[in-house]
Amino acid sequence: MNVSLTPELERKIDERLATGLYTSSSELVREALRLFFAYDDARRKQLAGLDDALSLGLAQLDRGEGIPGDEARRRSQARLAARRAKG
Numbered sequence: 001m002n003v004s005l006t007p008e009l010e011r012k013i014d015e016r017l018a019t020g021l022y023t024s025s026s027e028l029v030r031e032a033l034r035l036f037f038a039y040d041d042a043r044r045k046q047l048a049g050l051d052d053a054l055s056l057g058l059a060q061l062d063r064g065e066g067i068p069g070d071e072a073r074r075r076s077q078a079r080l081a082a083r084r085a086k087g
Contacts, residue, residue: 016028
């Protein structure tokens with residue numbers, strides 16, 4: 001497989017190789033791809049969790065388990081104040 005890189009990316013790879021942390025550009029690119037795929041998987045799981053939470057919340061609303069807007073605002077402001085107090 002051949003990959004074309006921009007001059008800027010090539011420069012960054014050369015800079016990283018100069019640190020001695022990697023022995024070749026291939027090693028560095030493999031590590032970068034491993035990190036990218038790990039990030040991508042974590043992001044996908046995070047989005048799935050948010051989707052699940054949204055579905056749960058919508059189901060609760062459908063069952064009439066919601067709270068009035070004024071109460072939701074009061075609770076949110078209390079949580080925010082508690083976070084600020086922790087510092």
